[in-house]
Amino acid sequence: xxxxxxxxxxxxxxxILTIIFILYAVAPAVGNYSAANNxxxxxxxxxxxxxNQLNTLKENKSLAIELANLRExxxxxxxxxxxxxxxxxxxxxxxxxxxxxxxxVLSLDADPESPMEIIDPKVQKLKEKKKNKILAKxxxxxxxxxxxxxxxxxxxxxxxxxxxxxxxxxxLYGRKITLDGILVTKYKTNKNSxxxxxxxxxxxxxxxLERMDMDALLTKNEDKSK
Amino acid sequence: xxxxxxxxxxxTGKSIKKTVKVSREGIDNRVKIISISAxxxxxxxxVICLLTWTGAFLFTKKLDSDLKKxxxxxxKIGMExxxxxxxxxxLSQEKKIMETKLLVKKQLDTNTMPWHKILADxxxxxxxxxxxxxxxxxxxxxDKNTTINIEGTIDAAISKTASPLELVSYFAINISENxxxxxxxxxxxxxxxxxxxxxxxxxxxxQTSLKMPxxxxxxxxxx
Numbered sequence: 001x002x003x004x005x006x007x008x009x010x011x012x013x014x015x016i017l018t019i020i021f022i023l024y025a026v027a028p029a030v031g032n033y034s035a036a037n038n039x040x041x042x043x044x045x046x047x048x049x050x051x052n053q054l055n056t057l058k059e060n061k062s063l064a065i066e067l068a069n070l071r072e073x074x075x076x077x078x079x080x081x082x083x084x085x086x087x088x089x090x091x092x093x094x095x096x097x098x099x100x101x102x103x104x105v106l107s108l109d110a111d112p113e114s115p116m117e118i119i120d121p122k123v124q125k126l127k128e129k130k131k132n133k134i135l136a137k138x139x140x141x142x143x144x145x146x147x148x149x150x151x152x153x154x155x156x157x158x159x160x161x162x163x164x165x166x167x168x169x170x171x172l173y174g175r176k177i178t179l180d181g182i183l184v185t186k187y188k189t190n191k192n193s194x195x196x197x198x199x200x201x202x203x204x205x206x207x208x209l210e211r212m213d214m215d216a217l218l219t220k221n222e223d224k225s226k
Numbered sequence: 227x228x229x230x231x232x233x234x235x236x237x238t239g240k241s242i243k244k245t246v247k248v249s250r251e252g253i254d255n256r257v258k259i260i261s262i263s264a265x266x267x268x269x270x271x272x273v274i275c276l277l278t279w280t281g282a283f284l285f286t287k288k289l290d291s292d293l294k295k296x297x298x299x300x301x302k303i304g305m306e307x308x309x310x311x312x313x314x315x316x317l318s319q320e321k322k323i324m325e326t327k328l329l330v331k332k333q334l335d336t337n338t339m340p341w342h343k344i345l346a347d348x349x350x351x352x353x354x355x356x357x358x359x360x361x362x363x364x365x366x367x368x369d370k371n372t373t374i375n376i377e378g379t380i381d382a383a384i385s386k387t388a389s390p391l392e393l394v395s396y397f398a399i400n401i402s403e404n405x406x407x408x409x410x411x412x413x414x415x416x417x418x419x420x421x422x423x424x425x426x427x428x429x430x431x432x433q434t435s436l437k438m439p440x441x442x443x444x445x446x447x448x449x
């Protein structure tokens with residue numbers, strides 16, 4: 001072989017080795033770097049997004065303020081309308097009031113509880129009853145609470161003034177009692193007193209509020225919409 | 227004495243010198259330049275590539291380490307976000323419950339009548355000898371629509387000052403004509419008066435509307 005050719009071949013050996021080095025070492029290394037850089041940038045973008053979302057959530061104080069206002073407005077709500085019927089406690093209190101007002105509780109009948117529709121009184125004033133019915137039907141499954149009414153029939157015996165005071169005590173009582181009607185069933189005259197004793201039946205209603213399982217409600221609604 | 231000089235390597239040395247000379251002279255200048263360029267170029271490129279490879283390797287390693295840290299940090303704030311989202315969801319649910327409770331409160335407050343005051347008003351207006359037997363709320367959709375039925379009896383024999391029918395009329399007039407601000411009843415209408423033969427009494431029914439004095443006053447003040 002010619003010497004020049006030998007020299008050329010020997011001289012091109014480093015070139016070939018360099019090419020091999022580029023192909024098998026440099027290019028993959030650069031590729032790896034590029035991939036790692038992409039991964040890093042993607043992760044960084046996702047991190048910034050999450051950070052922003054977190055900051056937005058932390059800065060959203062309006063909901064907390066609204067809740068605080070609502071809590072203030074509804075401070076005595078759970079006493080007025082408890083989650084259980086608590087009729088035993090009510091009976092004890094009614095007896096206590098009767099004793100304080102010199103009235104005798106002759107009987108107390110409680111009818112079975114029944115669900116009650118929750119309606120905004122302002123909306124009803126606008127006489128959009130038809131629309132309300134549709135809305136109520138739609139709302140039916142999404143209301144987070146269910147209101148129940150428990151009708152009571154309370155029979156009292158006492159003088160008119162005492163019964164009036166008793167009714168006043170009921171109105172001031174912590175638990176919400178709505179009076180629907182008063183029936184005077186008997187007038188009992190007494191020789192010792194100028195005023196007759198009255199046997200009065202008071203038709204009234206107490207309420208209870210049950211919390212619904214929100215997750216179950218949402219699932220139910222989703223199923224319905226499907 | 228004769229010295230014999232024996233040159234054992236003389237020719238060989240000469241021949242080597244000759245060979246070197248020949249080989250140097252035998253290489254073409256182009257080949258020289260190409261081979262030098264190839265070696266120099268490839269060496270230069272090799273060095274650059276080596277630096278690039280080292281740099282890429284080190285940076286990749288650093289990026290991997292940074293990525294690991296970032297992922298850990300991201301996971302941490304991701305958990306915090308999930309927690310905050312859950313809290314926010316709970317707050318939203320609580321808000322909805324509170325709003326419904328407020329609606330319930332308004333609804334029940336609207337339907338609640340001040341019975342003590344109403345009974346006091348009735349007892350102040352009812353003429354003597356008239357016995358009230360039943361007071362019922364008829365409608366409770368809103369304050370303006372709420373009406374009250376008042377039922378009672380008058381003993382036909384007892385009344386001396388006026389006839390039973392007059393007493394019922396006085397009772398209705400007393401309610402209708404009382405314009406006091408703190409009076410809760412208005413517009414009394416006599417719905418029924420009938421004589422009960424068996425008991426010798428008159429049964430009557432008066433229907434009256436309910437006004438809420440305090441609310442009316444506040445509305446006027448507001449205007």
